Amino acid sequence: MRSSVYFTGAAVGSDRKNTLDKINALFEAAGLGACIREGDLTAVKLHFGEWGNDTYISPVWVREVVERIRAAGGNPFLTDTATLYSGARHNAVDHLRTAIRHGFGFEVTGAPILIADGLTSGNWRKVGIAGERFDQVKIAGDILDAGSMIVLSHVKGHGMAGFGGAIKNLAMGCAPAAGKKEQHQGLLPVIDQKVCAGCGGCAGVCPTGALEETAGGVGLKASRCIGCGECMTVCPTGAIDFNWAEGVAPFMEMMAEYALGAVAGKEGRVGYLNFLVNITPDCDCCPWSDGRIVPDIGILASTDPVAIDAASFDLVNAQQGIAGSRLLCNHAPGEDKFRGVAPYTDGTIQIRHGERIGLGRTAYELIEI
Template identity: 50%
Template sequence: MGSKVYFINLRSNSKKNNLSNKLKRLFDSAKLNKILEKGEQTAVKLHFGEKGNHGYIHPVFVRQIVDKIKEYEAKPFLTDTNTLYTGSRTNSVDHLITAIENGFAYSVVGAPIIIADGLFSKNSIEVEVNLKNFDKVKIAGEIFNSNSMIVLSHCKGHALAGFGGAIKNLAMGCATASGKQMQHSDAKPDVIKKKCVGCGICVNWCPKKCIEIIDGKAKIDHDKCIGCGECTTACRLRAIKVQWATNNDVFLEKMAEYAYGAVKNKKEKVGYINFVMNVTPLCDCVPWSDAPIVRDIGVLASLDPVALDKACYDLINNEAPLPNTEINVNINPGEDKFKHIHKNVNPSYIFDYAEKIGLGSKEYEIIEVK
């Protein structure tokens, strides 16, 4: 018998059974209230969506979770971290504007937004994990400082991970920008000389003092560089090249280790809800949303992120693919759709490794909530 994963389908024939009310029953059935205490600050970790993307979780659904947290007298705030890539969520000002334009205004969701890693992703706490790839991980300060956390995740594909759910939301979503860089790449950064103005900000931020200004341009000593990613995020002109290349299995291991670090100080204080709707081939960081690859299935909740993600992954793969999508050949229900789309990735490896390091269990029992 594995971890309990609670499920609601999307069928409805009355006000009592509309999705908003079913979400509230799901919250209670999964006993997510057990992680909450009166008066404590509860982070609602989600993805606000890049501008141009519409696959993210609908703000009205988020409101139902916020209302449940308030019902138990905790104090919810919506949160995410700034991105490593250049887009509409690179810094907190642009990130807040994007979130509000995508529907997450206080008047809609009933909770304030706090970007957890600060204006330029410098609000960082090092968490000791002592795992295979990392001794320490860089977690956004206000996620670390929150008393409890509800993690709301949109299940979809991802170019490097293959599949994205709760584990990816914890790993990338709770990391500072330099932590994201460390997950993505084993390479060391390079300066784009035509963009560099020699301002010296990267010199001041480098923890190993391996950057100097020579002839008006930054130069990185790769022999001293530890690949921490601080310089890539410190440079406001994006004159230091972000490195994305990595071994995919190592990337999945690193994500699992960051997810582990994100919740290490919150034992029995984190709950998870996955929305298996609008299952797009790529994540919500891209400024578009492709056609969903399977029908909308439902919403699942658990206190175990590994069991929850594995259940969602299996449900999606057991579906017949929809026509006219990224899956452009006939594949049978049960075949791995994410591996078909992202051919160089073994998406299920992250479940094995996450279980190995103690993040959760691959074994699950699905319980349908009526």
């Protein structure tokens, strides 16, 4: 059996439909309104973007989703959780300030913002799941308390997950810092001291003090490391990397199992919109936005997170890569663009594992509207 995934392209077309029109049409076609019951406190799960990033989903588009939720009888609120790494979204106060600076205030979106895991990421509960790596996961309290949820995901590359879509948005975005740490377990950085410039930048951003400057470069205290990867993003010489051969598959499987916990108890109550625009090589957690690796494609809608990610993955890879972008290889249509950015990743692991644990189906029917 195939799951239905609805699609509308990025081009305006002869009917001159704008993006707001397209969101409305997708919301209706995919039956996302049926996920919402009268009076539901409905979480709008999205990523507000790290300060310095500017390719997050437009707040104007979010407002259109908010209005559709309200028309369906829901009471929407925008939400995300604290980051594991240090930055502008590490606690609720900084997170709210960043979201408002990025345009997600009530005056634009028409909905309040709640950081789902509380002031310092302490608002969470354990959820039992039938996973292969976890039998219980830690999910933010306000996500669990919401009656329904609409998940808005900006599809882009990701240095650890291969690519980021609905599954990653659920897994990392609905987990408190403690849950994010569980998903990153086993991803310890490896430091090439021959390449290390000894600048100390990695030690400066490490949220747990796991990296220390030494006479020979930088030393790692493995017992303190939480596997957040912040050190990798700031290293100017590329001296820090993960042991991908051992860590990448378990990381993505644990991520898929956290996604399963995020939707537990909400069967038939969660809808998804994936935005395939501004498809950058990095996650919106980075305090920058690099150039697109493929042209804008469009928007997808579904009630199946696995199917919508499978369709997103295929649509991106069907494109011709953009010359001069961060693509190292795989420019031709049909080649894996995400591996073209990070050759050690395999974004299909999270999709295949998601199907194996009952999160959704990999087989989909793409319905263009």
